[in-house]
Amino acid sequence: MVHAPRYFSFSRFLKEQYPGKVYKIPLDAGFTCPNRDGAKAFGGCTYCDNRSFSPNTRGPRKSVREQVQAGMEFYRRRGAERFIVYFQAFTNTYAAPDELRRIYDEAFVSDAVIGMAVGTRPDCVPDGVLDLLAEYAERCDLWIEYGIQSSHDASHAATNRAHTFGDYVDAMARTRRRVPTARICTHIIHGLPGETPEMMRTTADRLAEIGTDGIKIHHLYVTRHTAMEHQHARGEIPVLGLEEYVGLACDTLERRPERVVVQRLMGELDGELVIAPRWGRTKAQVLAAIDAELARRDTWQGKRRGAPCPVAVPAGVR
Ligand code: SF4
Known part of the structure; x- marks a missing residue:
């Protein structure tokens, strides 16, 4: 039997939003991060090896224009047919507004670029940067992506994130005020050190209350060349099993308002840098496991918030 998806995926959002195929092109514009250079902290988040999530950070960096052109050719x-340029690597608002404008403008190589996504930290969006982003929200579809990973400051401290949940609450309020037409996507990680399942569900509830437009969820994975690699080797970092993560992903989806776009549901699974967990599953298998668990529970995105079931089930069957 073919089921309708039980959550609002990014691919479905793109299909609803635009005629023709739209792809996101990941970019490395050469930014650093205040959590690495000492402005906020040194060393970065304990799990962060930027090479593990941004393909363009390996090898010599091309210009933003070259990266966009290569991405367009590839996709x-x-x-x-059209593209969202995604400033992904490190903290993509970490410069003065004039410098940011120069960098962002370089990505608009043709009319085929119809959107821009900017990944950043919630403590790195001063009002001047938000006002600049408001200009881009006028000319294209703008996503601002805030990495917070958890709503618990103890978890931020445990992973050296060097910001608080209060920074996120403040950034959300100022972004809504100054860039009202932007969409906001929030990144969270399940399985951070010291977090219980209840804490992870609390994060899901808090984000629903604050109101993000999109969400990226993934499990904590330990990669090489990170501080966490050493903690893991000392037995200090337990990682989630596949079943545990699938359950938590479903718990989170149930708590999402129905129109929040689910941009990602898992992290790296088997890249050469990944040490743990090694579930021995493909991305498609993990997504299928989440679908199957949602069906087994007879639940869906937003169920706990009163959203109707998106799956057409013949009368009398459910
Ligand atoms: S804020 Fe992002 S780029 Fe900076 S250290 Fe943490 S994960 Fe890495």
Whole structure:
């Protein structure tokens, strides 16, 4: 039997939003991060090896224009017609507004670029930067992506994130005020050191209350060349099993308002840098396990918030 998806995926959002295929092009614009250079802290988040989540940070960096052109060429072979340029690597608002404008403008290589996504930290969006982003929200579809990973400051401290949940609450309020047409996506990680399942569900509830437009969820994975690699080797970092993560992903989806776009549901699974967990599953298998668990529970995105079931089930069957 073919089921309708039980959550509002990014691919479904793109199909609803735009005619033709739209792809996101990840970019490394050469930013650093205040959590690495000492402005907030040194060393970065304990799990962060930027090479593990941004393909463009390996090898010599091309200009932003070259990266966009290469991305367009690559995705056009898959049928892409238009593009969202995604400033992904490190903290992409960490510069003065004039410098940011120069960098962002370089990505608009043609009319085929119809959107921009900017990944950043919630403590790195002063009002001047938000006012600049408001200008881009006028000319394209703008996503601002805030990495917070948890709503618990103890977890921020345990992973050296060097910001608080209060920074996120403040950033959300100022972003809504100064960039009202931007969409906001929030990144969280399940399985941070010291977090119980109840704490992870609390984070899901808090985000629903504050109101994010999109969410990226993934499990904690330990990679090489990180502080966490050493903690893990000392037995200090337990990681989630597949079943545990699938359950937590479903718990989180149930708590999402129904129109929050689910941009990601898992992290790296088996890249050469990943030490743990090694579930021995493909991305498609993990997504299928989440779908199956949602069906087994007879639940869906937003159920706990009163959203109707998106799955058409013949009368009398459910
Ligand atoms: S804020 Fe992001 S880029 Fe900076 S250290 Fe943490 S994970 Fe890495």
